[in-house]
Amino acid sequence: MNGGFSTRVLAVGLIGAALAFSACGERSSGRGTNSETTEVGSPARKTYSQALYAVDVPAAWVRKTDDEPTQDHLESIWRNPTKSASILIEAEVPPLGGPVAAAKSVRRRVSKSPGYRQLGFEPISLGGRPAARWIFDASGDRQAAYFVDECEVRITVRGSTSPADFDSLAETFRQVASSVSVRCA
Numbered sequence: 341m342n343g344g345f346s347t348r349v350l351a352v353g354l355i356g357a358a359l360a361f362s363a364c365g366e367r368s369s370g371r372g373t374n375s376e377t378t379e380v381g382s383p384a385r386k387t388y389s390q391a392l393y394a395v396d397v398p399a400a401w402v403r404k405t406d407d408e409p410t411q412d413h414l415e416s417i418w419r420n421p422t423k424s425a426s427i428l429i430e431a432e433v434p435p436l437g438g439p440v441a442a443a444k445s446v447r448r449r450v451s452k453s454p455g456y457r458q459l460g461f462e463p464i465s466l467g468g469r470p471a472a473r474w475i476f477d478a479s480g481d482r483q484a485a486y487f488v489d490e491c492e493v494r495i496t497v498r499g500s501t502s503p504a505d506f507d508s509l510a511e512t513f514r515q516v517a518s519s520v521s522v523r524c525a
Contacts (some may be wrong), residue, residue, distance in 0.1 A: 435494030
């Protein structure tokens with residue numbers, strides 16, 4: 341891989357340090373922080389902030405991991421306390437290829453999973469940025485994956501739940517992905 345994971349973690353650390361000391365002299369721990377927001381017709385959301393991005397997640401959902409290093413990216417996972425559903429957020433520095441190429445690469449690997457079935461795959465726009473959306477079934481779950489690149493950072497938001505619950509959560513997954521704000525250096 342181009343620079344390997346340790347180089348990417350170093351880059352994430354350097355960006356995080358720069359952000360931690362750049363907010364008008366305020367210091368930050370670098371771990372996720374939350375503030376609540378609501379919109380008419382939407383469940384309450386809270387802003388989850390990391391060194392590379394901020395995103396609005398459902399306020400009632402519980403954070404299970406907080407920007408944990410895995411393979412070549414950082415990963416945060418949120419779980420719905422009442423339904424078997426989760427939102428996985430991955431941050432990768434630097435991204436290789438664009439969001440559609442990234443989605444196709446992941447799709448090649450996931451397509452080998454038991455019960456894999458593609459339901460949709462398309463380039464889209466999220467917040468005016470080029471992105472990709474991929475809807476699929478794999479290993480008994482239905483998932484919506486959104487890929488967006490900005491400022492040499494790729495953020496992937498993947499919502500997962502049972503096929504029976506997917507329609508009731510699809511808009512939540514889309515809203516989370518649409519709320520991604522990449523922190524450009």
